[in-house]
Structure formats: C-alpha cells, structure tokens
Amino acid sequence: MSAPDVLRRLARNWIGLPDVPGARRWAWVAVIDAVGTGMRIPVTVLYLTAVVQLPAASVGVGLGVAALVGTVCAPAAGALIDRLGPKTVVIACFLTAATGYFGYLAIRDWVSFMVVAVVAEIAEHSARPAKQALVAAMVTPEQRVPLMAFQRSVRNIGFGLGGLTSAALVALKAHTGYTMVLAGDAVSFLVAAALVIGIHVTRPAAARAAAAAGAGTGGGGGGKASPRGGFREVLADRRYVALAVLNTLVMTHVTALNVGVPLWIDQHTAASPGLVGVLFAMNTALVVLLQVRLTKGISRVGQTPPVYARAAAAFALAAIAYWAASLAGDALSVVVVLLVVGVLAHTAAELYGAVGEWTVSVNLAPEHLRGRYLSLFSISFSAHQAIGPVLVIVLITQAPGIAWFVLAAVLGVGCLASAWLAHGAEEPAETGTTTEPAAATAAPGTDSKEASSTA
Numbered sequence: 001m002s003a004p005d006v007l008r009r010l011a012r013n014w015i016g017l018p019d020v021p022g023a024r025r026w027a028w029v030a031v032i033d034a035v036g037t038g039m040r041i042p043v044t045v046l047y048l049t050a051v052v053q054l055p056a057a058s059v060g061v062g063l064g065v066a067a068l069v070g071t072v073c074a075p076a077a078g079a080l081i082d083r084l085g086p087k088t089v090v091i092a093c094f095l096t097a098a099t100g101y102f103g104y105l106a107i108r109d110w111v112s113f114m115v116v117a118v119v120a121e122i123a124e125h126s127a128r129p130a131k132q133a134l135v136a137a138m139v140t141p142e143q144r145v146p147l148m149a150f151q152r153s154v155r156n157i158g159f160g161l162g163g164l165t166s167a168a169l170v171a172l173k174a175h176t177g178y179t180m181v182l183a184g185d186a187v188s189f190l191v192a193a194a195l196v197i198g199i200h201v202t203r204p205a206a207a208r209a210a211a212a213a214g215a216g217t218g219g220g221g222g223g224k225a226s227p228r229g230g231f232r233e234v235l236a237d238r239r240y241v242a243l244a245v246l247n248t249l250v251m252t253h254v255t256a257l258n259v260g261v262p263l264w265i266d267q268h269t270a271a272s273p274g275l276v277g278v279l280f281a282m283n284t285a286l287v288v289l290l291q292v293r294l295t296k297g298i299s300r301v302g303q304t305p306p307v308y309a310r311a312a313a314a315f316a317l318a319a320i321a322y323w324a325a326s327l328a329g330d331a332l333s334v335v336v337v338l339l340v341v342g343v344l345a346h347t348a349a350e351l352y353g354a355v356g357e358w359t360v361s362v363n364l365a366p367e368h369l370r371g372r373y374l375s376l377f378s379i380s381f382s383a384h385q386a387i388g389p390v391l392v393i394v395l396i397t398q399a400p401g402i403a404w405f406v407l408a409a410v411l412g413v414g415c416l417a418s419a420w421l422a423h424g425a426e427e428p429a430e431t432g433t434t435t436e437p438a439a440a441t442a443a444p445g446t447d448s449k450e451a452s453s454t455a
Contacts, residue, residue, distance in 0.1 A: 036188025038162020070121030077126030081371025129374035249414025255388030
C-alpha cells in the first residue's frame with residue numbers, strides 16, 4: 001500500500017474524513033488556512049514592536065479596536081451569505097485577508113497599522129459564519145457535524161506546522177523572517193481561495209428564493225428591506241439568541257486553557273513552565289485524533305443535551321485536578337499527574353462543547369437565513385475573546401483559591417442552560433437543494449477526479 005493510500009485510510013477511518021464530494025479539498029483549505037494563521041499569530045505583536053517599532057500599548061489598543069470593528073461588521077457578512085451564497089463570501093474573505101496581511105508589510109505608523117488591521121479583522125470575523133454556511137451547503141444535515149469536526153482536527157495540525165515554521169524563519173532570518181512569515185500568511189489565503197473555487201457547492205432552494213425576492217423588492221425599501229427583515233426574524237428567535245449568548249459562557253474552556261493553565265502552572269504549582277508546551281501538544285494531538293470520533297451519533301439538536309452535560313462534567317473534573325495540583329506542594333510527580341489529568345478532562349470538555357456548539361448553531365438556523373443566524377452566533381466568540389481573558393486572569397491572580405471553581409460554574413451554567421434550551425427544540429425543515437451556478441466551477445462529474453487527486 002502506497003503512502004498516499006495509507007494517509008487517505010488514516011484520514012477516513014481514524015481521524016474521520018467524511019466521504020463526501022469536496023471534503024478532501026476542503027480539508028486542504030483548512031490546513032493551508034491554519035498553517036498561515038499559525039505562522040502569523042506568534043509573531044504579529046513582535047513584528048509591530050520590533051520591526052515597525054510601534055509602542056506595545058498602541059499595538060494592543062489597535063488590535064482591540066480592529067477586532068471590535070470586525071465584530072460589528074460580521075452581521076453584514078451574514079446578509080451577504082444569504083444573498084450571494086457562502087462560497088462567494090468565503091472566497092471574498094480569503095482575498096480580503098490576503099490584502100490585509102500583505103498590507104502589514106507596508107505599515108509605517110499607527111494610522112497605517114489601523115487601516116490594514118481593520119481590513120484583516122473584518123475578513124477574519126466575516127469568514128467564520130461563511131465557512132460554517134459553506135460546510136452546511138456541501139453536505140447533508142447528518143454529515144455537517146462530522147465535517148466540521150474533521151475541519152477542526154486538521155486545523156490543529158496546521159496550527160502546529162505554522163507555529164514551527166514561524167519559529168524557524170524568525171530564528172534564522174531575524175527581521176527578514178518576520179516579513180517572510182507575514183507574506184507567507186497572505187499567500188496562504190490566496191491558495192485557500194483558489195482551492196475553494198474548485199469546490200462543488202449547492203445552495204438551498206429556499207435561500208435562492210429569499211435572495212431573489214429581496215433583490216426584486218420594489219418601493220422605497222428596495223433590496224435593503226430583506227436584510228432588515230431577515231435580522232428582525234433572527235432576533236425574534238429567542239431560543240437561538242439565548243443559545244448564542246450562553247455560548248459566550250461555554251467558550252470559557254478556550255480561555256481557561258490558553259490563558260489560565262499557563263498562568264496557573266507558573267504561579268501556583270511546583271511544575272516547570274516548560275510543561276505547558278507538553279500539555280498543549282497533548283491537547284492538540286487529542287483534538288486531532290478524537291474530535292470526529294466524538295461526533296458519532298450526534299447530528300440533531302435533540303441529541304445535544306447529554307453532550308453539553310458531559311462537557312460541564314469534564315470541565316468540573318479538570319477544575320478539581322488543577323486546584324489539587326496547587327495543593328501538592330513540591331511533590332513534583334503528583335503535580336504533573338494531576339495537571340495531565342486536568343488537561344485530559346479539559347480536552348474532553350473542549351471536544352464535547354464544540355460538538356454542541358456546531359449542532360445548535362447550524363441546525364437551528366433556517367436555510368433562507370442561515371448566514372444571518374450564523375453571523376449572530378459568531379458574535380459569541382468575539383464577546384468571549386473580550387471578556388474571557390480578563391475574567392480568567394483576575395480570578396487566578398486575585399482569588400486563586402476559588403478561581404477554577406468559579407470558572408467551572410460559569411461553564412456549567414452555560415452548558416446546562418444550553419442543554420435545557422436544546423431539549424425539545426424543533427429544527428427548521430430542510431428544503432431541496434440546487435446547484436449554485438456561479439460557484440460550481442467544478443462540474444458534478446469532476447468531483448470523483450478531485451477526490452482522487454486531493455487526498
């Protein structure tokens with residue numbers, strides 16, 4: 001058996017690549033996108049302070065303002081997704097992101113930094129709901145969660161490769177390395193956009209009809225009436241809005257891992273800070289290997305309450321393990337074992353929480369307004385990015401005795417309330433699908449060729 005055959009079998013049977021047209025090409029899109037992002041994230045601030053020589057405080061303010069602008073603009077992307085189709089918006093977001101990160105190479109002062117940072121953040125925030133809507137358009141309802149899970153698995157591989165690449169480039173080339181990293185990230189978006197063009201996509205017939213109706217609306221409102229009416233319908237869906245708000249609490253597992261665990265190990269345990277890298281590598285490997293497998297049998301909203309309950313229970317176990325590690329004193333072996341147990345349980349909470357999020361956010365969104373619904377749900381991630389780090393840092397530095405129990409309570413409330421809302425929720429009826437003509441540059445007959453050549 002050849003090496004490509006082995007990799008294909010591993011992807012399908014262990015990691016869990018769904019056997020659907022375009023899935024392999026989408027997997028490459030996810031990896032390339034993640035490699036570029038993984039290259040950029042560790043060096044962005046260093047580039048702006050060391051090469052451009054902007055003050056660190058100004059960089060922090062600028063990135064925060066740009067992220068806020070991106071968050072505010074995300075709903076507009078939802079309207080475009082419903083009107084133009086997700087594939088078109090994903091390609092536009094990738095091209096815009098490439099422009100923004102190429103623009104980083106031309107930054108000379110804070111004003112130019114703000115311009116390119118805003119462009120890049122608008123593209124990044126708008127891409128999230130567009131990608132989810134694209135996955136929903138590629139596959140059947142039963143295949144959505146597995147494909148999203150596979151995407152997350154391969155993105156973790158990409159992040160790791162990107163981080164290693166940026167470290168090598170910066171170490172070897174100093175300032176030139178920063179330029180190569182940012183240029184490489186921009187190129188990765190161009191390559192990803194080119195790959196998306198070749199993906200065969202279907203659009204819901206209901207969405208096509210709604211878009212046509214919005215475009216043809218006469219009178220004073222014209223085509224603008226549909227987006228306003230569409231968002232009124234989204235906001236009137238109290239269950240969905242509540243789930244989006246609660247997801248801000250569920251996302252506590254992200255900041256608790258990325259910010260809380262390193263800070264906790266450094267300040268409140270006898271373990272070496274070097275252990276953080278090992279624990280993060282373990283987390284990444286488990287996500288790659290287990291994310292898809294934990295989606296088995298989960299394709300409907302009614303199946304998510306137990307998933308949310310498992311996420312809450314797993315995070316509670318992680319919190320107890322982290323807390324106990326701080327009480328173990330200088331018994332290093334005990335500390336390490338407790339931290340490993342904590343990260344294992346934490347990873348389980350992350351895996352189950354992601355399954356719940358994907359299922360409720362996509363399946364409860366009506367086809368004709370899926371872009372708007374998903375853009376609303378995506379705001380929960382931005383909200384947590386703004387609130388989560390502050391909460392975690394304050395708790396761990398100012399109230400370490402109760403920090404992990406408070407965080408477990410926050411996540412537990414989010415998960416259990418989401419489970420209660422998901423129980424008995426009726427999913428909107430799925431209509432038939434039709435091929436998206438402008439986007440289907442690869443004919444239906446091309447899918448088998450694509451599948452055999454892009455593993």
